[in-house]
Every structure is written in C-alpha cells, then in structure tokens.
Amino acid sequence: MDFSKLKVVKVEKRDGVTTVALNRPEKRNAMSPQLHYEMVDVLKELGEDEETRVLVLTGAGDSWCAGQDIKLFFRDLDDKPKERHRARLANHEWRWTLLSAFPKPTIAMVNGYCFGGAFVQLFACDFAIAADEAQFGLSEVNWGILPGGLVGKVIVDGLSYRDAVWYAMTGEPFDGKKAAEIKLVNKSVPRDQLEDATMELARSLCKKNPQTLRTIKESLRLVRGMSVDQAADYLLAKEREMRFMDTESGRAEAMKQFLDDKSYRPGMGEYRRDDS
Numbered sequence: 524m525d526f527s528k529l530k531v532v533k534v535e536k537r538d539g540v541t542t543v544a545l546n547r548p549e550k551r552n553a554m555s556p557q558l559h560y561e562m563v564d565v566l567k568e569l570g571e572d573e574e575t576r577v578l579v580l581t582g583a584g585d586s587w588c589a590g591q592d593i594k595l596f597f598r599d600l601d602d603k604p605k606e607r608h609r610a611r612l613a614n615h616e617w618r619w620t621l622l623s624a625f626p627k628p629t630i631a632m633v634n635g636y637c638f639g640g641a642f643v644q645l646f647a648c649d650f651a652i653a654a655d656e657a658q659f660g661l662s663e664v665n666w667g668i669l670p671g672g673l674v675g676k677v678i679v680d681g682l683s684y685r686d687a688v689w690y691a692m693t694g695e696p697f698d699g700k701k702a703a704e705i706k707l708v709n710k711s712v713p714r715d716q717l718e719d720a721t722m723e724l725a726r727s728l729c730k731k732n733p734q735t736l737r738t739i740k741e742s743l744r745l746v747r748g749m750s751v752d753q754a755a756d757y758l759l760a761k762e763r764e765m766r767f768m769d770t771e772s773g774r775a776e777a778m779k780q781f782l783d784d785k786s787y788r789p790g791m792g793e794y795r796r797d798d799s
C-alpha cells in the first residue's frame with residue numbers, strides 16, 4: 524500500500540514502531556467518512572506488515588481526535604442512508620474490530636483534545652499515554668445526544684461506574700493528569716516528554732516475543748466476558764496453542780536460561796551473582 528497517497532491519515536515507520544496519525548489538524552482530527560475508510564485500509568495493511576512490531580495511534584498537530592466530524596459524518600449524511608451506512612460500518616470496523624484485535628501491541632499517544640467518539644479508539648488501544656495538558660471530554664450530553672457508537676459501552680467497561688456516569692452526564696472536561704488518576708490512560712507526562720515516554724514503552728515491547736504478546740492481548744480481552752470455568756479452559760487451550768505457534772520456542776528457552784544456565788530471571792532480568 525502506498526501510504527503517501529493517504530489524504531487524512533499519516534503513517535511513519537521507524538525501528539519496528541509504526542506511528543499512525545489522524546491527519547486533519549485544522550478540524551482537530553475530527554473523524555470524517557474518508558478518515559474512516561483510510562483507517563480501515565491502513566490497519567488491515569499494518570496488521571500483517573513485518574516492519575510493524577508496535578503501533579502508536581496519535582493525532583497531527585495539537586489534537587488527538589475531536590470525535591466524529593459533526594458536519595461530514597452526521598449532518599451531511601442525514602439524508603444519504605446508503606452512504607451513512609457505509610461510513611458507519613467503516614467507523615466501527617477500524618475503531619473496534621480491527622484496532623482492538625490488532626495482532627500487535629497498540630499505544631494511544633494522546634497529545635491533545637480527545638472528545639466523544641475518540642474514546643472508542645482510546646479504549647481499543649492496549650496502552651494509553653497522555654500529555655498532562657491533553658483535554659478529554661464526553662461532550663455528547665452538550666449536543667443533546669447520548670454517548671453512542673460504542674462510547675457508552677467502553678466507558679462503563681473501562682472506567683469505574685461512578686466515573687463513567689459522572690463524565691457522561693456532566694460532560695465535564697478533564698486533563699491528562701485526571702485521566703491518569705481515573706485510569707483512563709496508564710499515565711500522563713508533560714507534553715514535551717510525551718513522545719519519549721511513548722517510544723520508551725514501544726521499544727521495550729519490541730524486544731518481547733511477538734507471538735507471546737499477541738496471545739496475552741487476545742486472552743486478556745476475551746476472558747473479561749467469560750465465566751471462571753470458561754476462562755480456565757480457554758487459557759489452557761491458548762497456552763497449548765502458544766507452544767505450537769511460537770517458532771522461537773520462547774518458553775523452553777526461558778526455562779533453560781532460568782533452570783539450567785542460571786543466566787536470566789524472568790522476574791528481574793539478568794542474574795548478578797553478587798545479589799544477596
């Protein structure tokens with residue numbers, strides 16, 4: 524795929540880390556139908572791309588994403604049911620189907636505004652790091668609508684119920700520090716440190732066994748909806764699948780290093796013989 528032909532998405536690859544930026548900074552990266560279509564193509568391509576070990580999702584300029592484009596996604600499509608249906612499918616496909624099941628680790632690097640519909644892709648990412656200065660908000664209530672299009676679901680699943688209801692019903696904006704406090708993101712850092720903090724995490728993930736990461740991610744997402752018995756059975760089956768899929772024999776090698784060579788402690792790193 525020729526990424527240079529994209530109009531509203533930017534893709535940059537560096538040392539195993541691929542950064543995908545929603546690229547409509549003049550509209551605060553609000554999501555238009557075209558953006559949805561391009562993102563479907565981009566995520567399908569990168570899922571199987573050998574140069575991509577970790578995906579970072581961010582926004583061009585000083586915004587992460589200001590939600591759906593109120594004009595292009597809503598008002599302009601109100602009288603065009605076919606187009607609206609097509610745009611809705613693409614919107615759901617990239618933000619949930621493709622992104623939450625992306626076969627590699629994903630990091631939301633929240634550099635600025637994050638409103639409404641943007642919460643879906645925020646929760647679909649495995650990790651999230653925000654700038655302290657980023658502004659978040661479930662502003663739907665101020666538009667006279669509900670947090671639909673999956674937003675209402677991801678916030679009750681991902682936040683405490685109290686916080687989800689508070690922010691959905693008040694529409695109160697909050698910053699990156701608050702987002703970290705309520706665990707909407709893993710952490711927040713000053714804006715000028717955001718890229719370094721994100722790349723540090725991305726590089727550490729690049730060093731891990733990709734098949735193991737993929738299976739951990741799939742498993743943790745899926746067991747959330749299972750009973751204890753179902754989860755136990757599913758995790759056992761996954762463990763067996765991993766041994767079959769892992770061409771690097773990571774499990775056997777780790778056991779050898781720990782038990783025979785005494786060269787590596789999975790919990791702590793390399794042995795230092797003077798450890799007391």
Ligand code: COA
Nearest residue numbers: 549550551553589590591592593594636638639640662663
């Ligand atoms: N849909 C369509 N256009 C949007 C948009 C959205 N969700 N968010 C921003 N824009 C457009 C503005 O209309 C404006 O366009 P213009 O230059 O043609 O007038 C441009 O982006 C810049 O927006 P502006 O409001 O001037 O920038 P700001 O930096 O002062 O404020 C926001 C940024 C994001 C706080 C503000 O634009 C906003 O509240 N947007 C709506 C966010 C929202 O509620 N999203 C959820 C929808 S359910």
